[in-house]
Every structure is written in structure tokens, then in C-alpha cells.
Amino acid sequence: MKLKDLLRLLSSEANLQILSLLSTKAMNPRELARLLNRDESDVSRRLKVLEKAGLVEGKWTRVDGKNVRVYSLKVEELKIRFNPGEIRLEGRVEEYSIPVGFEDQRPGVSVFVGREKEIEELRRRKEPVLVVYGIAGIGKTALVAKAFPRALWYHVSGEEEVEYFFWRAGMLLQSIGYGELLEYLRSGGREEKTLLDLLKKGIEKTGPTIVIDDLHRCNDENLFRVLRLLGRELKRGRIVITSRVKPPVGVEGVFYLKLSGLRPEEAYNLALLKRGSISPEEFAELYRITRGHPLALNLIFESAPRGKSWSRENFFEFLFEEVYSSLTESEKTLLGIMALFSKPLEYEALKWMYPNKGLFPALHSLLTRGLIERIGDGYTVHEIIRSFVREVSNVSPEEYYHSYADYLLEKDSPEAFLKAFKYTIKAGDQTRLRELTELRLRKFREVVVEFPKTYMKILQEAGDNPYIEAEKAEIEFQRGFFEKAEEIWIRVMDRIEGIQRANVLTFLVDLYLEKEEIEKAEKYLKESRELAKELDNPLVWLWYQIEETKYLYYSGRVEEALESAFKELEFARRAKANPDTEALVFLHIGDILLTLNKPEEALEYYTKAKEVSEAYGISFRANIAYFEMAKAYYRLKRFREASEFARKAVNYFIRIRNYRRAVDSMAYLAVSLIGLGALEEAEEISQEMVKIGQATGYPLSWAGYIFLGALKNLKGEDGRGYFRLGREHLREKPWLYEAILNSLGRVLDIEQFQETFKPENQDE
Known part of the structure; x- marks a missing residue:
């Protein structure tokens, strides 16, 4: 590969994120896609290009009759050497590094003047939590981005609860080499004290600056409590917060900076940058009415006619009307679309919703005029003018919420699914909600256990819908509120059908087995079997078979349970179930074989579970397999192997608490x-x-x-x-x-x- 092509590869933020994650451990494309919140096909394509360039190395692993590709970092360090007549890429980079943040949301700062005192103040503070607050458009985000150019960035959308914050923080820390918080979450850990301890440990171990942008959007008191605790306890690393209002994050270990408008000399420098020259009289009048507000100044400099009188009762409304009237129809449409969304939209999303050829020039024009800003890979309308745009725009919210939901579903990730669900509800499409609940069952079952509060919050906005109620019941079941889940399922089950009804029936079997109400479990197991026959869907058969195995095992019919477990495996393969499900079925078979005092046969299936889990990077399931293998080896009196696998499991489970x-x-x-x-x-x-x-x-x-x-x-x-x-x-x-x-x-x-x-x- 030519040097310029290699440098082009390394200039891609997505490629750098992949290389950064592979520096922590070898991974398969599915795991990388999950961490990066990208399409698996896109990640696979990038890996192949990086492999061809010699930066990563892929190896095929044979797992249970299937080939699995696992990638690792091949080159840890590179050095560019400039020689007479040539440029060589070799050796090591020892002093200069490119900051690579996970799902980077750092805003671009193209024009920035002044604020030297504020930057100096922020950089010299020793408190672990720094808060910059002030009115919309005053420059909080730009100031923090300028003061901390290497920071990891987290943009609050207002949708998330505290557990979502821990997930994103875990992914940020994973990207810089600390994976314990993410491992704990992926293993099902939810104890808040442990989450806080792991977060604190990760920040202190890696020492990053993490920016929480737009905290005023958050309405979860638990997140404020977490930030108060970090302020009191962090010894290394820091959290930087931006907010329109002074947030309730305490006083101990917290420094507050209220940001006002630019000072006159700073505003004058901005005027010179934007206009080249300005008369003292014009500048004095301009500064009087804007009070140095950066966004107001930018709007005037880029859009308002020279010498115009700005003395109006509602300055921003007047100014925006002046700016808006000068836009083309394409620019107005694009601005109207963007104003519907409070979170930055990536370029690909805008292309999806606005497929016209004029997207790029319209976007560039809006950026130049100061109406929108770029944050990381996304673009957003300035908050201070968003409401004005919505008032005058004639774009249909429902149409574009639908379109954006379609785009998100193409990303094929749990986080994108949750956002798509939210925008489908905003579009008011009750019919499509049924389709999304089915999609959740087929592809994104994990959102119920990984993001229960966030998902429940979204579901609460959907109104009266039996399919939505069934989803709420599953969240309650996973939280351990069996009676509440039971009441909801019994109430709505006759109003739902298809795969969703099958899910409810199998969960009721599970619920009654947990409560040791065997007769009720048997009743719903029979109904589940009849529906499985009717639908003849491999996934529904798999759910039924898993519950039948449990029922037979609980009833003491262990030989029959073993036969049922093998059927589980058959249906898991027919349904093309995810690797975690297949590993779980192997563990089921091993457990039953061990109960039947067949440790050597059990060991065979435990080993298969281990191989599948390791190949797909499912650490929690792999370590469950280590534990089960230790048990089987112990039964065989092969104590050395038993101790080796047990020790691996101990180390992992202690690490994830x-x-x-x-x-x-x-x-x-x-x-x-x-x-x-x-x-x-x-x-x-x-x-x-x-x-x-x-x-x-x-x-x-x-x-x-x-x-x-x-x-x-x-x-x-x-x-x-x-x-x-x-x-x-x-x-x-x-x-x-x-x-x-x-x-x-x-x-x-x-x-x-x-x-x-x-x-x-x-x-x-």
C-alpha cells in the first residue's frame, strides 16, 4: 500500500477507534460493532482494509463447525521519517499521539477569540469536577473544547437515565484501556455502588478529562448524585460539565464558572475576524444590544446587512427573521429538518432524510451563517434559535421522525433501536410500534436488561397499547417484580398475537417455575407449544424448548430434560440465534449431563460453550464456562485442570464485582x-x-x-x-x-x- 493511502486510512476517526479498541484485546467484528455503535458490515469492511494495510491481523477460529474471524492489532507503533527525497513510515511514535475518543462528540472549534482568562482558570483548577454554566449560545461548549482538546466527550440528550450514563462512560473508558466497568455491565451487574466504584477506579487509573455537555437536559436525580460523589472522592482525572443552569452537583470538590458575554476587546477581535473592519460607532451599538453574546454577534456578522438598525424589542427574533429571509428554499428545508432534533445528526442521517443533491452546499451555508454548529461527526441547530425555526418551518415532523427512525434501524445496534423507538412514538405511529416490539424480540432482547430505565421511560410515552404493556411487564420481570409482571401479562395476553404472544407465554412458564407453581407452568407450557406449532418459527420453538427443558429438570425428569436440551440446540441453529444463546444452550446440556453423573460428556459441552464465548468476545459467558469446566474436572479428580479454570473464573468475577x-x-x-x-x-x-x-x-x-x-x-x-x-x-x-x-x-x-x-x- 502506498504511503499516502496508509495515511488516508489513519486519518479516519472510525479506523482510529477500531485500532484503539484492538489495542486492549483481540475482538471479532460483531463485538467491535457493538462497542462502536456501527453497522457490523461497515466494521468488517474497515477491518479488511486495515488488514490489507498490515495494521491488523485476522485469524480464523473454528468453533462448533463454524469459522469465526478474530482480529488483533499487528503494529503497535508507527513513526514517520522525513528523509531527503523520501518519506518513510517506520519505528515508534514516542512523544506525539492523536487523541482517539470513543464515539467522539468533541465539537469543532474553527473561530475562537478571547476567553484566555477562563481557559487558564479551568486548566489550573484542582477540583475533580468543573462546571461551566450560562445562557444558550454564550460559548460554553466551545470554551471547554478549546480548554481541553483531548477530552472524551459525552453529549446529554435528555433521553437517558443514570444506567445509560454508566454504559457510555464504560465505553469511553474501554477506548483508553480500562474495561472493568463495561465488563461488569455486560455481565449483568447493576449494583449502583459497584458501578460508581468501577467508574471512579477507571477515571483514576487512566486520568482522562470527561466532558458532560448540556447537563441541563438531564432530569435524573441519580446522575446528579453520582456527580456529587465523584466531586468528593476523585483523586485523579476530572469531569467537566456544561449547563445552561447551575446544576445541583454539590460544592465539595466542585468549581463553578458562570460564563458571560465576550469582553469588549474580545468582541471587537471577533468583529475584525468576521468583517475585516468595523467603525467604532457601529461596534458600540452592536455591543450594546448583544452584550457580547457570541452567537448573536456571529449571526449579525454573517447574515445581517451592514449598517442596519438592530434596536428592536425582540432582538433575536428580529435577527433570525432577517437571517431566515435570506436563505434559499433548500437551506430553509434543511434547517427545518434539523430543528426537529435536539441531538446532533450525523451527515449520513441528513443524507438519508434529505437526499437532494444540494445537501452539502446547504449545510456549509448554514454553518457559515452561524445557524448550526458541528459537534463531533454531527450537526445541530443552535438552541437559542431552534424554537424560531420550528415556528416558521413547514416541514412535517411525523414524516422526518419516521425517516430518522428508519435510518437508525439500519445501524443495527441496541442504542440506535432505542432511539428509533422514541422517534416512532413521536411520529404517533401506533401500528409500527407492534413491528418494533417484534424486532426487539428478534434482534435486541438485551435492551430490557441493559437499559431498563431508559427503555421504560420511552415506553411510558407510547400510550395505551397491549404490545407496549407486554414490554413493560418484561422489564418488571427482569427487575424481580414477578407479581407486577404477572398482572400485566395476564391482562394483555389476549390482546396480542404472533411472536409477541409466544414471548409472553414462555415468560409466564418461567415465572411460575420460579414461584414453584408447577401446574400453572405446565398450563402455559402447553399453550406455548400449540402456538409454536401454529407459527412454526424457529425462534418461537427455541423459546418453548428452553422452557420445556427447565420444566422437565424442575420436575426431576432429568433424562427427558437432556433430550429437550438437545432440541434447544437444534432450534438455536435453525433460528440463527446469537452466539451467547448458543453458548447458553451448551451450558444447559453440560449441566444436565453433570447431574446424570456424566462429567466427561458434560466437559465436552462446557468446552464448546467456552470456545463460542471466547471467539465472539462474550467474556461473562466464557467465565461461566470456565467455572463449569472446573466443576467437571473436579468430579473427574483432575485437580490441576480444575484449579486452572476455577482460578480464571475467580479472577474475572472478582474483577467485575x-x-x-x-x-x-x-x-x-x-x-x-x-x-x-x-x-x-x-x-x-x-x-x-x-x-x-x-x-x-x-x-x-x-x-x-x-x-x-x-x-x-x-x-x-x-x-x-x-x-x-x-x-x-x-x-x-x-x-x-x-x-x-x-x-x-x-x-x-x-x-x-x-x-x-x-x-x-x-x-x-
Whole structure:
């Protein structure tokens, strides 16, 4: 590849984001697309070009009969050398770096004058949270972008709740090498204290400046509370906030800067830049009526006729009328479209909604006149004139909300789906909402667990619609409010049909199995089967089969459950289910085989789950597979392999703060280490289990006491005190106590400790 072509590749922000993410670990196109919020086909195309250029390396991995392409970074550092007669690309870049932010929303700052004092003040402040506030158009965003050119940028849209903020922050931090917050979220973790701890740890470890732009749009008190805590606790890194009003983010560790208009000398410099010259009288009158407001000045300089009298009762309305009257019809239409949306629209979205050939010159003209601004890859109308545009524009909101929703759905990502849902509701299309709920079931099931508050907030705006109500019930179910979910599903199920009804029926089976109401579960399982026959859809059959497997397993019909689990696998493949679902089915099969005391066969399916999960970068599922493999190896008395996989799982689950899974894995690591004779390490693990139990109360943690008792006895010491503590903590769970002893029985002769293991009172 020619040098200029390679440099052109490196000038693409999207390509730089891909390279930045691949510097953290190898990934497949699907995972990269998910993180970058881009089409998978677009990411795959870019990866192929980067591979051809020698920047990345792709390798095929064979997983369960399928080929999976995984990419890694091939060249970590490049250096451009200028020699007489040639330019060479080689060596290392040691001092200069291009800041690469994830989903970069940094605004472009083309013309900027003054504000030196404010910039200096912001840069020298030591507080971890800096707030710049002031009226619309006063220049808050431009000031912060100028003061912190390497900042990671987060633009508040007003749609999100606090969990959405954590997701975006996790993705930002992932892009600069810290992935623990994102891993915790992707594993299903939602505990706010843990989220805050991981966010704080990520900021302090990487030291970035994160800008939260337009915080005044936010109406979630939880986000303000998170920012107050960061102000008090952050030791490194900083959060910079812009807002029209002074936000309630506290005083401790927070610096507030109220931004006013430009000073006279700064405004005069702007006038010279824009007009070349201006008389003192004209400037004095102009400054008097604008008070140095940057947007007002720009509008006058770019659009208002020279020498015009600006003394009107409503300055901005007058000025905008003057500006608007000078626009072409194409420019008016484009401005009207953009005014419908409060969030920046990328160029591709504008092309989708405004396919006319004159898009680029119209966009350029609006930028030049100061009516719109560019933020990252998007364009937006200045807030201060948005309402005026909406009043005079004749564009149809419903038409363009529909069009934008179509564009978003083409992006094929959960976040884009949520936005498309919102704009479909804005368009007032109740019929299409049914189609979107079906699309959610087919492609974006994860939004219910990843963005429950945001999705619920969107659904609340949809009005009375049975398909929307069914979606709300699923959110309630995932949050653990079974009774509320049950009431909604029972109320609306006769008003919905098709794949949505199938989803409700299978969820009711799951709900009643959780509540141990087997007869009700059986009733809805039969209905689910009849509907699966009627629809004959592989995805519906898969849902049914998963519930049938659970029902048979809960009923003690384990052999039949195994047969059902294999049918799950068949339907998962016919439905072309996502890799996570296929890995989950492999785990189901392995669990049932292990229950049937077939550890070698179980290990085969656990290994398949591991391979699929690793190939597609599904870290949480991969580590569940490690834990299950440790369990199977332990049953086979292959303690070295058991300890290796258990240790991997322990390290991961501790890192993402999933202490329940961590303790499950620690239990098998401890007993495997005892089997290997590594008693010191086994003792450390057992003590760690007890510490987690003291912090969380998770029952299996108290197995640590029993393991410590056994280890004391193995050393010839008295372990009865530890056994006593273990029995006391597990008094209400005798079956768990027996299960722990049975597990120990694979590495110890229980008979030799029989008196110690027995309760002191045989009647207990």
C-alpha cells in the first residue's frame, strides 16, 4: 500500500477507534460493532482494509463447525521519517499521539477569540469536577473544547437515565484501556455502588478529562448524585460539565464558572475576524444590544446587512427573521429538518432524510451563517434559535421522525433501536410500534436488561397499547417484580398475537417455575407449544424448548430434560440465534449431563460453550464456562485442570464485582488445591470466601469455614472451631452443608474426620 493511502486510512476517526479498541484485546467484528455503535458490515469492511494495510491481523477460529474471524492489532507503533527525497513510515511514535475518543462528540472549534482568562482558570483548577454554566449560545461548549482538546466527550440528550450514563462512560473508558466497568455491565451487574466504584477506579487509573455537555437536559436525580460523589472522592482525572443552569452537583470538590458575554476587546477581535473592519460607532451599538453574546454577534456578522438598525424589542427574533429571509428554499428545508432534533445528526442521517443533491452546499451555508454548529461527526441547530425555526418551518415532523427512525434501524445496534423507538412514538405511529416490539424480540432482547430505565421511560410515552404493556411487564420481570409482571401479562395476553404472544407465554412458564407453581407452568407450557406449532418459527420453538427443558429438570425428569436440551440446540441453529444463546444452550446440556453423573460428556459441552464465548468476545459467558469446566474436572479428580479454570473464573468475577459467581468458583478452587496438596493457597482462598460472606451474606461463602477446619486437621491442628462456625452459619441450609461435605469427600477421607464433622449435638 502506498504511503499516502496508509495515511488516508489513519486519518479516519472510525479506523482510529477500531485500532484503539484492538489495542486492549483481540475482538471479532460483531463485538467491535457493538462497542462502536456501527453497522457490523461497515466494521468488517474497515477491518479488511486495515488488514490489507498490515495494521491488523485476522485469524480464523473454528468453533462448533463454524469459522469465526478474530482480529488483533499487528503494529503497535508507527513513526514517520522525513528523509531527503523520501518519506518513510517506520519505528515508534514516542512523544506525539492523536487523541482517539470513543464515539467522539468533541465539537469543532474553527473561530475562537478571547476567553484566555477562563481557559487558564479551568486548566489550573484542582477540583475533580468543573462546571461551566450560562445562557444558550454564550460559548460554553466551545470554551471547554478549546480548554481541553483531548477530552472524551459525552453529549446529554435528555433521553437517558443514570444506567445509560454508566454504559457510555464504560465505553469511553474501554477506548483508553480500562474495561472493568463495561465488563461488569455486560455481565449483568447493576449494583449502583459497584458501578460508581468501577467508574471512579477507571477515571483514576487512566486520568482522562470527561466532558458532560448540556447537563441541563438531564432530569435524573441519580446522575446528579453520582456527580456529587465523584466531586468528593476523585483523586485523579476530572469531569467537566456544561449547563445552561447551575446544576445541583454539590460544592465539595466542585468549581463553578458562570460564563458571560465576550469582553469588549474580545468582541471587537471577533468583529475584525468576521468583517475585516468595523467603525467604532457601529461596534458600540452592536455591543450594546448583544452584550457580547457570541452567537448573536456571529449571526449579525454573517447574515445581517451592514449598517442596519438592530434596536428592536425582540432582538433575536428580529435577527433570525432577517437571517431566515435570506436563505434559499433548500437551506430553509434543511434547517427545518434539523430543528426537529435536539441531538446532533450525523451527515449520513441528513443524507438519508434529505437526499437532494444540494445537501452539502446547504449545510456549509448554514454553518457559515452561524445557524448550526458541528459537534463531533454531527450537526445541530443552535438552541437559542431552534424554537424560531420550528415556528416558521413547514416541514412535517411525523414524516422526518419516521425517516430518522428508519435510518437508525439500519445501524443495527441496541442504542440506535432505542432511539428509533422514541422517534416512532413521536411520529404517533401506533401500528409500527407492534413491528418494533417484534424486532426487539428478534434482534435486541438485551435492551430490557441493559437499559431498563431508559427503555421504560420511552415506553411510558407510547400510550395505551397491549404490545407496549407486554414490554413493560418484561422489564418488571427482569427487575424481580414477578407479581407486577404477572398482572400485566395476564391482562394483555389476549390482546396480542404472533411472536409477541409466544414471548409472553414462555415468560409466564418461567415465572411460575420460579414461584414453584408447577401446574400453572405446565398450563402455559402447553399453550406455548400449540402456538409454536401454529407459527412454526424457529425462534418461537427455541423459546418453548428452553422452557420445556427447565420444566422437565424442575420436575426431576432429568433424562427427558437432556433430550429437550438437545432440541434447544437444534432450534438455536435453525433460528440463527446469537452466539451467547448458543453458548447458553451448551451450558444447559453440560449441566444436565453433570447431574446424570456424566462429567466427561458434560466437559465436552462446557468446552464448546467456552470456545463460542471466547471467539465472539462474550467474556461473562466464557467465565461461566470456565467455572463449569472446573466443576467437571473436579468430579473427574483432575485437580490441576480444575484449579486452572476455577482460578480464571475467580479472577474475572472478582474483577467485575460479581461476588456470588466468585464464591462459587472459589469453592471449587479451594477443594482442587486441597486435592493437589497446595494447602497454603487453599487456606488463603478459604479465608477470602469468609471475608466475602461477612460482606455479602452469600450462603456458600461459609464453606470457607468448613474448608479452613479441614485444612487445620490436615496440619494436625484442631479445626473444630471452624467447623462449628460453618455449621452455625448454615443451620438453615442443612442440604448445603451436606453438599459441601460431599465435595470435600472427593479429596479427603471423610471417615477419618467423622467425629469432627458431626454436629456436637446429634439431635441438631
